Amino acid sequence: MHCPSQPRCAILPQVLVVLLSVSGWNTRAKACSGIDLENITGLFCNITWDKIGTCWPSSSAGLTVVQPCPNYFNGIYYDTSKNAYRDCLGNGSWAQRSNYSLCQEIFDNKKVSYHDKVALIINYLGHCISLMTLMTAFLIFWCLRSIRCLRNAIHWHLLATFILRNLTWFLLRLIDPKTQDQNKPWCRLIITLFNYFQVTNFFWMFVEGCYLHTAIVMTYSTNKLHKWLFICIGWFIPAPISIIWALAKLKYRDEKCWFGKLDYIDFIYQGPIILVLLVNFLFLFNIVRILMTKLRASTTSETIQYRKVVKATLVLLPLLGITYMLFFINPKEEGTSHIIFVYINSFFMSFQVS
Template sequence: MGMRLWKDMQQIVGAGFTHDTGLPTWFEVAKATFLQETYQKWLLYKDDCVKMIETELVPQGGLFCNRTFDRYACWPDTPADSMVNISCPFYLPWFDKVSQGVVRRSCGPTGIWDEDDNGQVWRDKSQCEDELEVTAQELWLKQLMVSFRMLYTIGYSLSLSTLTMALIILLSFRKLHCTRNYIHANFFLSFILRAVSVIVKDTMLERHWGREIVKHSDVSDMLSHQAAIGCRIAQVMMQYCVLANHHWCFGEALYLYYVLIASVFIDNNKLLPYICVGWGMPVLFVVPWVVMKLLKENKECWAFNENMNYWWIIRCPILFASLINFMIFLRVIKVILSKLRASSNQRGYPDYKLRLAKATLTLIPLFGIHELIFIFATDEQTTGLLRYIKVFFTLFLNSFQGFIVAVLYCYANKEVRSELKRKSHNWRTEAVLMCCGQ
């Protein structure tokens, strides 16, 4: 089976798709679906050809080239010293455009198929090739996807670096060890794991669908369950990390709610309930989703949701946490507003509205309020320009949210800054004493 043909096949299944990593899942889904449908049609074409080869009668008398299937087209017995034309194979994705075209072969005077200069059987398939015209819209879309990738790569890289340093700071200084900062530390860790899991998932998808096709078994291997194990595990881990990130966002909201509003009902020094909410509850939703995928949609890398009802197993807790966070956000803002008003009346501070706006903007990334912008604009409901707008805001806000949270609740935190200044002063003093001692 020729490598030349399978390079042709790879061009077929790869035509019109970008191999950029980090793009929204539906690009990988489209590519996977495209490959599988083309391969299934090719298998059907091959089976029909094999039946023809086995059942048709052999011509009587004279020289002729034997019927054959060259992995691209099905060729009948052909008289010597003649040209044979057959219709373009129906499995070609662009068959509608070339249905009137033909692919040709030449049978030599000795009854052997003619070869080209490279020793391969000559074949003219120019009429069956698709003219890939890059339109202005396609060029714009490609540039848009490259911009999206650059955007959220910068966002996640910046978030990873700032969150990692913020996590080290919170855990290194003993005076910063308290329930509030422990919750912040777990929240930071959930952002880190979310960013890493998204990057790993994209890499695994690209590795799975970007492999080179050089022989017959490569396509079937690519579509097998064994080949998809790695990207499925990455998909599961990403879903868990995304859920954990939302649940730790929910935990942050609960802690602030109990501190400001319902402190008499809970012991705020206990971290275990928040750990159960942040790291434990996502398991209750990821496991059923995995079971339903195994039983009902066990295809490729589990990136495509044929039955959206199963996807609600993941979507529901995220929507629920976002809505509860929004209600807590409103309650907390109301409490802050009343306290600022009382303080301004007692001390004569007229700028309480500015302070309220500052507090509101500070709480938005902590509570994940930005999730409500497209909370009801689901993937199956958004098309065209609205979909690109949603993708942009989702990628931008999700990738930079970790950076914003790290800055607001670590680097800009007065307690953290004073501790860093104190430690820095102590280190300088120790350095001076060591120098003087020497």
């Protein structure tokens, strides 16, 4: 708002107070502190409330006003320690929209604490059992030289990624909310390593799919396949993916040790994981098709044939990581569906490799 002359600007504060009194907003205005209108000499933004209900106090033109995030809005509780922002433009008018991008949702601990504790126990139990079985299998492949071949070498590397991912999962449990708020470098390093081992895990599943598809569908001699090529795919390709993700987080989301809900930056590593799972799904479809064709050509009965196909498919599902596709859709609403998802996800993600 532009004041053409000083006398009119001098009576503006009194007019504003009268209007607030008439409209019934004078009580709310007192609770929303801002600049002293009686001493103002230049352009300013009037006190206002946005659609969310946040009070934006009067402010001099050209300034950015900071207000705490709302405690509750549209059925969701928010962290009031974070702030929202709104610009008072140079012409004395407010920006059209307030900036609530830093406001984070919080959950009602009384409703979800019990289920979270049970899910955490399932996760600990599953990861412990899985880690023991993985270590046992890893040592068997390491000690028995008679079974060493390219196929078992791929299995050995896949086991190694599961072990490393499980170990870093236990390290993640050491990061409490207080440490997340401090955004320590070591906790950011741990979650970067966890994501790296997670990506390598899925890429070695992709290597498993490539090997099986080459041996069964393409009938290509596996003796001509090179181990170094699979090592590059499984260990080296995930490295730049994880580094790019970490650099993007450091620049755009450097807070809370990079924890939180998935955002567009996380698709830097989630995208390749989804891609290799889709490719493995195509591998699985083609492998089962070939198995069906071969079994139909055999002399066994049809019932036994289908039973063999089902057994082969059930073995290949976790080996190629197809079961992980069940957990890409996470129910957002708090309720029974979310609780069921938490239990099933905790069980499969921790016990699957057992």
